[in-house]
Amino acid sequence: MAEQRIFTLVTGASNGIGQALAEDSALRGDNVLLVALPEPKLEEVTNALKAQYPNQEFHCLGKDLMQKEAPQEIYDWCREKGFVIDKLMNNAGLGNSGAFDTKTSQFYYGQMQLNMVNLVMLTHLFLKDLKTLPQAYILNVASMAAFYDIPYKGIYSASKRFVYSFSRSLRKELEASNVEVTVLCPAAVLTNPDVLARNEQMGFFSKLTQATPQEVAEYTIDRMLKGKAVAIPKAVPRFYKALGRIIPYNMKMNILAKQFIKQQQ
Ligand SMILES: NC(=O)c1ccc[n+]([C@@H]2O[C@H](COP(=O)([O-])OP(=O)(O)OC[C@H]3O[C@@H](n4cnc5c(N)ncnc54)[C@H](OP(=O)(O)O)[C@@H]3O)[C@@H](O)[C@H]2O)c1
Numbered sequence: 451m452a453e454q455r456i457f458t459l460v461t462g463a464s465n466g467i468g469q470a471l472a473e474d475s476a477l478r479g480d481n482v483l484l485v486a487l488p489e490p491k492l493e494e495v496t497n498a499l500k501a502q503y504p505n506q507e508f509h510c511l512g513k514d515l516m517q518k519e520a521p522q523e524i525y526d527w528c529r530e531k532g533f534v535i536d537k538l539m540n541n542a543g544l545g546n547s548g549a550f551d552t553k554t555s556q557f558y559y560g561q562m563q564l565n566m567v568n569l570v571m572l573t574h575l576f577l578k579d580l581k582t583l584p585q586a587y588i589l590n591v592a593s594m595a596a597f598y599d600i601p602y603k604g605i606y607s608a609s610k611r612f613v614y615s616f617s618r619s620l621r622k623e624l625e626a627s628n629v630e631v632t633v634l635c636p637a638a639v640l641t642n643p644d645v646l647a648r649n650e651q652m653g654f655f656s657k658l659t660q661a662t663p664q665e666v667a668e669y670t671i672d673r674m675l676k677g678k679a680v681a682i683p684k685a686v687p688r689f690y691k692a693l694g695r696i697i698p699y700n701m702k703m704n705i706l707a708k709q710f711i712k713q714q715q
Contacts (some may be wrong), residue, residue: 454532454533454534455481455507455532455533455534456481456534456535456536456583457480457481457482457483457507457509457528457533457534457535457536457537458472458475458480458481458482458483458535458536458537458539459482459483459485459524459528459533459535459537459538459539459576460472460475460482460483460484460485460539460541461485461486461515461539461540461541461542461572462485462486462515462541462542462543462591463482463484463485463486463492463495463510463541464484464486464487464489464491464492464494464495465486465491465495465641465642466639466641466642466645466663467541467591467634467636467639467641467663467666467667468484468486468539468541468542469495469663470662470663470664470666470667471539471541471589471667471670471671472484472495472499473499473664473667474664474667474668474671475537475539475671476499476502476503476506476508478671479506480506480537481506481507481508482499482506482507482508483508483509483510483511483528483533483535484496484499484508484509484510484511485510485511485512485513485515485524485542486510486512486513486542487512487513487514488512488513488514489512492510492512493510495510496508496509496510509531509533511524511527515542515563515564515568516560516563516564516568517563518563518567518568520568521568521571521572521575522571522575524572524575525572525575525576534579534583535576535579535580535586536580536583536585536586536587537586537587537588537589537674538572538573538576538580538586538587538588538589539589539591540569540572540573540588540589540590540591540613541589541591542564543564543565543569543591543593543609543610544560544561544564544565544606545603545606545644545645545648546561546603546605546606547602547603547648547710547713548602548713549602550602550604550605558605561605561606561609562605562609565606565609565610565612565613566609566612566613569590569613569616570616573588573590573620576588577629580628580629581627581628581629583628584628585628585630586628586629586630587629587630587631587632587674587675588617588620588629588630588631588632589632589633589634589670589671589674590613590616590617590631590632590633590634591613591633591634591636592610592611592613592614592617592633592634592635593606593607593610593635593636593637594635594636594637594659594682594687594690594691595607595610595611596610596611596613596614596635597611597614597635597691597694598694598702598706599703599706600706600710601703601706601707601710601711602707602710602711602713603710603713610635613633614633614635617631617632617633618631618633618679618680621679630674630677631679632670632673632674632677632678632679632680632681633679633680633681634666634670634680634681634683635680635681635682635687636661636666636682636683636687637656637659637660637661637682637683637684637686637687637690638656638657638659638660638661639660639661639662639663639666640660640661640662640663641663648713651712651713656709658686659684659686659687659690661683661684665683665684666683669681669683669684670683
């Protein structure tokens with residue numbers, strides 16, 4: 451086996467929040483492993499980091515995390531290369547909009563595999579190694595959607611509720627250990643063209659929640675390194691979450707349905 455070096459591993463690192471998490475980790479001096487779909491952008495982001503931080507190590511691996519075997523292949527790659535992970539950032543995920551029956555069953559199967567199943571599998575594979583280090587971190591990316599039942603976005607919000615619940619319970623299990631678990635619950639983050647277009651259709655109050663990927667990454671890594679359970683970037687989403695607790699359920703559902711039906715029009 452090769453000589454061991456310590457890395458942060460980020461999934462979905464070729465764009466959006468994942469790219470910003472990789473870049474912010476590099477800025478803090480970490481070596482970074484970038485995993486995403488095998489597209490040219492992944493190499494581009496990795497090469498840019500190599501050029502900017504010549505004294506740190508950056509490697510990328512193209513994998514489709516909708517595939518069942520991907521987590522084991524990522525783990526095996528790390529073992530073979532002698533990459534030791536001390537920060538596992540499970541970021542890759544897929545949203546959706548529109549009425550439930552307007553998407554194929556294969557779409558939902560892939561979305562659930564990516565957002566939930568493979569996030570759990572990666573965590574399960576790496577946890578035994580994380581436990582052997584003096585200090586280690588798991589960052590799981592959920593969403594503000596985790597706190598609501600969202601019509602026209604039901605599988606997405608349910609999958610993010612799963613990530614939130616899994617992260618909080620795992621954190622409790624590991625509280626006496628060296629492994630901190632943080633769950634990121636951002637509101638609207640200005641990442642890919644799809645998200646930008648969807649946010650354009652949202653109302654004034656939703657637009658108030660918007661953040662850039664860089665703002666989200668910096669805030670979240672600070673929270674993670676402080677060992678915080680939850681990261682909700684920006685004050686407005688934190689206020690909306692508190693408000694959500696006092697609004698009656700049916701009223702909340704009507705507001706959400708009205709907001710999110712706009713995304714399919
Ligand atoms: N943007 C938001 O408003 C927002 C809000 C709350 C939560 N989130 C969550 O934050 C995370 C990142 O979102 P984002 O908006 O930054 O997404 P994004 O800009 O679309 O980037 C997603 C990243 O994941 C990669 N990816 C997509 N499908 C993949 C697959 N099957 N296997 C491996 N990698 C895959 C993409 O690779 P390619 O570039 O090659 O496609 C890209 O690197 C997601 O979990 C999302 O649910 C986002």
